Amino acid sequence: MILLVDADSLIFASCYRKREHPDDERYYSDIMDARNKFDQQFMGIVNHLEDIYPVDKVLCFSGARGNFRKILSSEYKANRKKTELPPLLNEMHSFVREHYDSISGYGVETDDMVARYWFNLSQDIGRDNVMIVSIDKDYKQFAALIYNYHYKHQKVLDISESEAMFNLYAQCITGDSADNVQYFKGKGIRFAEKYFVDCQTKYQYNRKLYELFKQEYKGKARQKFVECYHLLKLRTQ
Known part of the structure; x- marks a missing residue:
């Protein structure tokens, strides 16, 4: 199993300290505290998944x-x-780039980089041998294995092709607020x-969604339809 870890949320969370009282500082002021928190969270996730799957490689993105x-x-x-x-x-962010060899990109979001790697790897070694690790709901537009590490969830989602298509549309x-x-x-x-409810193919979803845009935006329907789709669809290439 290859793990693709979207680390942006982990990096953000690592900057926050646990507050015992309302007047306590929200953020860490010592970089070592933030680094230690990130290390603990990141390795805790990886160790948990290694107890369930034979993990061969971990790729970090941020x-x-x-x-x-x-x-x-x-x-x-x-x-x-x-x-x-x-x-x-x-x-x-600099720490994670240096110490975790995190992969980043320009002109896209971290989600797009993860999506690109997931798509290529799943084509090469099979979708059951690649897992996206993230709390971001946007990845549910892919028929992928996704581990949501949030403490309220902590479960692996196995998204089917039909579920993925519905989730995107x-x-x-x-x-997305x-x-x-x-x-x-x-x-x-x-x-x-x-x-x-009656849609099964991408054509059917596109046609049905476009009808809704025509009702809402009249002459600007096509512009708004294309804009919306490209804002929400993650790039795999």
Whole structure:
């Protein structure tokens, strides 16, 4: 088994200290504390999976820059512009690049880099021999093995082809509040389940989704449809 670890969330979390009291500092000020927390979390995940699977290799991904999606839409992640960032965040990204040989990319997101490696490896050695390790729901658009390490989940998801296709097109309707992508306000997962109930092929999903865009955006339907799809679809090539 080859593990593809999306480490961005782990890096972010490693900058936060456990607060015993409300007045305690939110972030670590000593880089060694943040490094130690990352090491413990990362190796804890890998060790747990090694107890279940014969792990042959672990690839770490982090710190991609120059996301093309921000060119497609000025609204993409615009809700994060005023978000306070941990003071040690950049140092932690440097640490992970140096000590974990993390893989990054330019012009894409870390998710896209993981998706690209997953696609190529699954073609070469089979999808049952590659596992994505991440708490990010966006990976559910792939028929992949995905380990969600969040303490409330900690389980391996085995996404089928039909589930993956539905997940992608359903997200085009429900949107992604974390990335500020929202094309159909008030339409959630229940609506998507009913709306796509008869869809089985990519053509059927595309046609059905485009009909919804025509209802909502009239003459701008094609533009909005293409924009939405490319904002949410992870790049595999």
